[in-house]
Amino acid sequence: MGFVRTTKLRERLTERMELRVRPSAKRTIRRAMALSGKSAADLALDAALRVLDESQRVRLSGEDRKAFLDLIARPPAPNARLKRAFRRHAAATR
Amino acid sequence: MDSLRLEFEPLERCHDRAAFSSGAPALDDYLKTKAGQDVRRGVARVFVAVPPGKNEIAGYYTLGSFAITFDEMPTDIARKLPPYGEIPAALIGRLARDLRWKGKGVGELLLADAINRTIDAARRLAIFAIVVDAKDEAAADFYRSFGFKPQVTRPMRLFLPLATASAAKRNVG
Numbered sequence: 202m203g204f205v206r207t208t209k210l211r212e213r214l215t216e217r218m219e220l221r222v223r224p225s226a227k228r229t230i231r232r233a234m235a236l237s238g239k240s241a242a243d244l245a246l247d248a249a250l251r252v253l254d255e256s257q258r259v260r261l262s263g264e265d266r267k268a269f270l271d272l273i274a275r276p277p278a279p280n281a282r283l284k285r286a287f288r289r290h291a292a293a294t295r
Numbered sequence: 296m297d298s299l300r301l302e303f304e305p306l307e308r309c310h311d312r313a314a315f316s317s318g319a320p321a322l323d324d325y326l327k328t329k330a331g332q333d334v335r336r337g338v339a340r341v342f343v344a345v346p347p348g349k350n351e352i353a354g355y356y357t358l359g360s361f362a363i364t365f366d367e368m369p370t371d372i373a374r375k376l377p378p379y380g381e382i383p384a385a386l387i388g389r390l391a392r393d394l395r396w397k398g399k400g401v402g403e404l405l406l407a408d409a410i411n412r413t414i415d416a417a418r419r420l421a422i423f424a425i426v427v428d429a430k431d432e433a434a435a436d437f438y439r440s441f442g443f444k445p446q447v448t449r450p451m452r453l454f455l456p457l458a459t460a461s462a463a464k465r466n467v468g
Binding site: 256257258259260261262263264265266268269270272273276277278279280282283284285286287288289290291293294295 | 299300301302303359360361362363364365366367381382386388400403404406407408410411423424426440441442444446447448449452454456457458459460462463464466467
């Protein structure tokens with residue numbers, strides 16, 4: 202410990218970003234700001250991070266979780282079509 | 296069909312993206328306008344199939360890193376998992392072949408190449424599964440036919456254990 206990453210300090214403090222929204226969307230955003238105590242910029246960043254995160258991970262629960270863990274714990278033998286695809290790939294790239 | 300020769304390589308400027316047409320506008324547009332950007336930003340890797348010595352794109356696929364996490368993990372299972380309770384995986388986000396190459400089995404070669412590349416990567420970095428997002432029912436059928444198993448509540452996302460893929464590769468020798 203004792204070493205603190207300082208990459209953030211090299212970033213410009215802030216940049217301007219304007220956006221146009223419908224009045225109803227603006228009201229919704231203002232309500233969310235009041236409720237969470239966050240700025241519109243923080244809320245936009247939260248939503249952006251959530252989108253990026255969901256494209257790179259999935260959280261499984263219930264039967265999804267059970268089926269996936271069973272699949273990983275007892276991987277099925279490859280089927281004929283998968284084996285054939287590998288043979289064809291080896292031949293096509295020889 | 297079995298005399299088909301293709302080379303699989305990372306997408307480069309020299310590849311003819313403009314002529315690519317898979318019949319799915321979203322997949323064509325991605326290759327033409329976004330793929331290069333994603334590669335530069337490191338968001339995804341894009342690989343193309345080309346006839347030897349040519350720059351015509353017969354098909355392409357994207358590979359990215361992915362993680363599977365869980366709600367309320369029972370401790371007996373948690374102990375068997377990698378640290379942080381996350382299962383590292385590889386995502387084949389997009390896969391498309393050009394209409395000019397229809398009926399030649401290019402789709403299965405693209406899939407085999409993507410899986411092959413993932414198996415190679417897994418020698419250096421733990422990867423337990425390959426994840427695909429099917430764009431429609433026909434695509435989901437395609438992946439199921441190779442042994443991918445659909446997520447129960449979201450059947451357009453499918454999984455293949457890396458162990459199953461590795462066994463298929465060993466079979467080729």
